[in-house]
Amino acid sequence: MVPESLIxxxxxxxxxxxxxxxxxxxxxxxxxLDEFARFVGRPQRELDERLREPLxxxxxxxxxxxxxxxxxxxxxxxxxxxxxxxxxxxxxxGEAARASAAxxxxxxxxxxxxxxxxxxxxxxxxxxxxxxxxxxxxxxxVSPTQLALRANLxxxxxxxxxxxxxxxxxxxxxxxxxxxxxxxxxxxxVTPRSDPGSARLEISGPLALFRHTLVYGRALGELLPLLAxxxxxxxRAVCVLPGxxxxxxxxxxxxxxxxxxxxxxxxxxxxxxxxxxxxxAPDWDVIREPEPIxxxxxxVFPDFALQHRQHPGRRWLLEIVGFWTPGYLTRKLAQYRxxxxxxLILCIDEQRNCADGDLPDKALVVRYKRRVDAxxxxxxxxxxxxx
Amino acid sequence: xxxxxxxxxxxxxxxxxxxxxxxxxxxIMRLIFDRGTILVxxxxxxxxxxxxxxxxxxxRVGAPRAPAWRHHELMDAMRVAxxxxxxxxxxxxxxxxxxxxxxxxxxQEAALCAWELASRRGVVVLPTGGxxxxxxxxxxxxxxxxxxxxxxxxxxxxxxxxxxxxSYPHPVGCLGDGVRDVAPLTVATFESAYRHMDRLGxxxxxxxxxxxxxxxxxxxxxxxxxxxxxxxxxxxxxxPRKGPASERLAQLVGPTVYELSVDDLAxxxxxxxxxxxxxxxxxxxxxxxYEGLMSSFRTVYAQFRRLAPEASWEDFSRAAVRTTEGRxxxxxxxxxxxxxxxxxxxxxxxxxxxxxxxxxxxxxxxxDNETAYRIAREHLVMPLTCDIGRREREEVLQRFQRGELTxxxxxxxxxxxxxxxxxxLAVIVGGSLGEREHVQRIGRVLRPAPGKRALxxxxxxxxxxxxTQAQRRRKGLGPRVADQL
Numbered sequence: 112m113v114p115e116s117l118i119x120x121x122x123x124x125x126x127x128x129x130x131x132x133x134x135x136x137x138x139x140x141x142x143x144l145d146e147f148a149r150f151v152g153r154p155q156r157e158l159d160e161r162l163r164e165p166l167x168x169x170x171x172x173x174x175x176x177x178x179x180x181x182x183x184x185x186x187x188x189x190x191x192x193x194x195x196x197x198x199x200x201x202x203x204x205g206e207a208a209r210a211s212a213a214x215x216x217x218x219x220x221x222x223x224x225x226x227x228x229x230x231x232x233x234x235x236x237x238x239x240x241x242x243x244x245x246x247x248x249x250x251x252x253v254s255p256t257q258l259a260l261r262a263n264l265x266x267x268x269x270x271x272x273x274x275x276x277x278x279x280x281x282x283x284x285x286x287x288x289x290x291x292x293x294x295x296x297x298x299x300x301v302t303p304r305s306d307p308g309s310a311r312l313e314i315s316g317p318l319a320l321f322r323h324t325l326v327y328g329r330a331l332g333e334l335l336p337l338l339a340x341x342x343x344x345x346x347r348a349v350c351v352l353p354g355x356x357x358x359x360x361x362x363x364x365x366x367x368x369x370x371x372x373x374x375x376x377x378x379x380x381x382x383x384x385x386x387x388x389x390x391x392a393p394d395w396d397v398i399r400e401p402e403p404i405x406x407x408x409x410x411v412f413p414d415f416a417l418q419h420r421q422h423p424g425r426r427w428l429l430e431i432v433g434f435w436t437p438g439y440l441t442r443k444l445a446q447y448r449x450x451x452x453x454x455l456i457l458c459i460d461e462q463r464n465c466a467d468g469d470l471p472d473k474a475l476v477v478r479y480k481r482r483v484d485a486x487x488x489x490x491x492x493x494x495x496x497x498x
Numbered sequence: 499x500x501x502x503x504x505x506x507x508x509x510x511x512x513x514x515x516x517x518x519x520x521x522x523x524x525x526i527m528r529l530i531f532d533r534g535t536i537l538v539x540x541x542x543x544x545x546x547x548x549x550x551x552x553x554x555x556x557x558r559v560g561a562p563r564a565p566a567w568r569h570h571e572l573m574d575a576m577r578v579a580x581x582x583x584x585x586x587x588x589x590x591x592x593x594x595x596x597x598x599x600x601x602x603x604x605x606q607e608a609a610l611c612a613w614e615l616a617s618r619r620g621v622v623v624l625p626t627g628g629x630x631x632x633x634x635x636x637x638x639x640x641x642x643x644x645x646x647x648x649x650x651x652x653x654x655x656x657x658x659x660x661x662x663x664x665s666y667p668h669p670v671g672c673l674g675d676g677v678r679d680v681a682p683l684t685v686a687t688f689e690s691a692y693r694h695m696d697r698l699g700x701x702x703x704x705x706x707x708x709x710x711x712x713x714x715x716x717x718x719x720x721x722x723x724x725x726x727x728x729x730x731x732x733x734x735x736x737x738p739r740k741g742p743a744s745e746r747l748a749q750l751v752g753p754t755v756y757e758l759s760v761d762d763l764a765x766x767x768x769x770x771x772x773x774x775x776x777x778x779x780x781x782x783x784x785x786x787x788y789e790g791l792m793s794s795f796r797t798v799y800a801q802f803r804r805l806a807p808e809a810s811w812e813d814f815s816r817a818a819v820r821t822t823e824g825r826x827x828x829x830x831x832x833x834x835x836x837x838x839x840x841x842x843x844x845x846x847x848x849x850x851x852x853x854x855x856x857x858x859x860x861x862x863x864x865x866d867n868e869t870a871y872r873i874a875r876e877h878l879v880m881p882l883t884c885d886i887g888r889r890e891r892e893e894v895l896q897r898f899q900r901g902e903l904t905x906x907x908x909x910x911x912x913x914x915x916x917x918x919x920x921x922x923l924a925v926i927v928g929g930s931l932g933e934r935e936h937v938q939r940i941g942r943v944l945r946p947a948p949g950k951r952a953l954x955x956x957x958x959x960x961x962x963x964x965x966t967q968a969q970r971r972r973k974g975l976g977p978r979v980a981d982q983l
Contacts (some may be wrong), residue, residue, distance in 0.1 A: 313558070
């Protein structure tokens with residue numbers, strides 16, 4: 112996590128712009144990457160020591176510290192030891208406590224017993240500790256440009272981690288955001304915009320109603336990489352920095368999207384259901400993430416459309432609901448009905464349990480615990496077809 | 499289906515069964531646990547939120563909501579107001595019986611009584627070594643409540659698990675250090691509790707908060723806010739005094755219900771100890787470097803003070819990182835501290851002390867991990883830092899107890915609440931830490947071991963900032979008047 116002291120910005124409190132790294136920073140970032148390369152194979156401690164000193168070329172200290180932090184996360188470490196370090200420690204310190212001999216004698220005795228030299232023994236002693244591990248090369252794909260983008264993303268996430276809520280106006284791929292919010296236990300209200308496929312999302316956590324809590328900061332920050340796939344977006348968040356409260360604005364033009372393999376927060380439950388259902392019902396098509404549907408002033412995002420291959424008229428929407436309350440389900444059903452889509456199956460999490468009497472009438476509900484029973488869903492579809 | 503087996507059987511069904519005709523539906527209001535909050539479902543239109551504590555209208559879901567910690571207060575207020583409601587918040591599974599008998603010292607018994615009399619809400623202040631964990635285990639055994647214990651570090655997690663398992667025959671849950679395992683009695687690190695309380699908040703009736711002074715200042719307070727547990731026990735040796743943090747702690751855990759100082763226990767329950775401060779010289783070259791660094795720091799600091807005489811140290815460091823000059827000043831200070839962490843004089847003194855007290859069980863405290871490793875290499879003393887893995891750490895502590903290791907060196911791990919029985923010598927090599935930390939450090943060696951008198955050496959470099967630090971630290975050892983007893 113980027114510390115507060117590295118959060119740097121310009122502008123007024125009601126609209127600040129993070130001081131992003133750009134092309135003018137490439138020279139010193141190149142030098143920084145070279146330093147990392149120079150220390151490959153040496154202990155992390157030595158690299159850390161070096162990085163406390165200035166670089167050979169002029170570099171703004173805040174930005175440099177940020178880039179170093181990002182590089183640290185990217186760089187791996189290697190442990191190399193003649194003797195497994197814990198065994199080396201157990202043997203050496205135990206012997207030192209037992210024998211009242213001089214340091215050199217103790218070292219020599221233990222090295223002999225472990226079948227190694229004094230030098231290797233001393234090298235092995237802490238070789239597994241973070242500061243002693245050896246620096247390994249950073250991927251070649253991390254160029255100054257990529258490093259800048261990654262640092263900018265980290266900086267933007269550092270802002271968001273100090274926010275209790277974000278508002279995003281988005282064109283395209285709103286689903287990924289809604290889904291992430293749902294899976295991370297956040298609340299997301301969706302207002303459709305006039306142009307199709309656009310929406311305004313407000314995302315926050317339950318506790319944010321009472322105070323500016325940072326407990327959702329990490330989950331909110333995870334939204335940022337997902338925005339890379341949106342056509343256009345504008346995000347606003349109120350962030351609390353030491354002694355002041357600022358409003359951050361980010362947009363599609365901001366340089367915060369490195370070439371990452373953006374790993375979406377994938378729901379295992381959904382993944383498994385798609386696989387299981389294809390197997391259980393080979394004559395049905397499983398369409399993942401069908402188009403969002405405007406209904407009752409909001410957008411709904413069914414997770415699947417299930418469509419019979421021979422009779423495309425037999426089409427069902429299926430939504431896997433994580434967090435829910437009876438009121439929530441009632442509203443959800445009403446939304447689907449208002450949109451003229453009565454064929455809906457809701458899969459609800461057993462662990463968010465409530466009595467049958469609380470479920471809205473006519474809802475087709477499949478309860479699940481960790482895994483949605485695809486065969487049960489299939490049976491339900493067949494039952495409905497015959498009745 | 500029998501009638502009214504559950505509080506939330508719907509009115510529709512009951513009325514149909516009772517009279518056989520449809521009567522007008524009045525949905526009963528329900529309290530639901532929702533991710534660390536209490537959500538009120540089916541709230542009647544006329545419900546006056548202002549009359550009910552903690553409730554706010556949540557437009558995001560169209561229902562009133564309250565933070566979880568106010569659950570019981572909210573229910574009480576609803577009952578008083580005569581509001582009909584059902585409550586399906588709790589998901590508590592009671593722990594199975596089979597607690598071992600837990601013996602308490604008289605003052606522990608008194609502390610437990612004070613806590614029980616305060617409706618099982620409050621902070622107990624005991625000096626380190628006073629047996630706070632034992633007290634908490636007794637509170638759990640006696641109340642038989644489903645309990646979540648919050649502890650600050652991974653090291654303490656292990657220790658609490660051990661202590662609980664010694665008195666409780668069933669599996670104990672663990673959250674943290676890579677483990678996620680929830681049981682009716684569970685121990686969690688602060689960090690894990692903070693992250694997972696939205697899912698755990700309704701599963702415990704008692705929260706035990708070790709080193710409770712970490713809460714109240716805002717950071718991670720959510721861990722306490724998102725729990726519905728009405729019984730709460732805070733433990734600390736160093737409670738925050740007066741101010742918003744102490745008020746917030748009183749709100750979330752309870753007021754101080756019992757307090758004893760080191761002096762109250764020393765001699766009888768804590769081994770009494772002698773403390774010796776060794777004043778050491780810097781070598782001429784160390785002195786020259788030190789003065790150079792300090793003068794460049796002082797220049798920057800004096801400048802800042804002239805402009806802002808009222809400002810705090812935090813204000814200064816925040817302002818300093820924003821200018822080149824300020825950063826240079828801070829860097830100089832950091833380097834000066836680093837120099838003091840392990841001077842030639844300290845190195846020699848430590849060697850002498852370790853030789854002189856070969857037979858003693860010794861703890862060495864340093865300012866940072868790096869110094870701890872240097873001492874480990876030079877003096878062949880086992881380091882105990884947070885980098886050392888969990889299993890090895892446990893093994894090391896056991897070997898120390900058995901006497902197979904006679905000394906340990908640590909920067910931070912030993913600071914808070916870790917039991918190291920029968921250590922009888924402490925050497926404080928460095929650490930620019932405040933009064934609080936020092937009290938706890940000294941506490942480490944104050945474990946009662948029959949016939950032992952503990953000894954604490956403090957190594958201080960003459961004419962450096964360490965002198966005032968040492969004075970400040972010793973103040974923390976003096977008698978403290980209890981706020982309320």
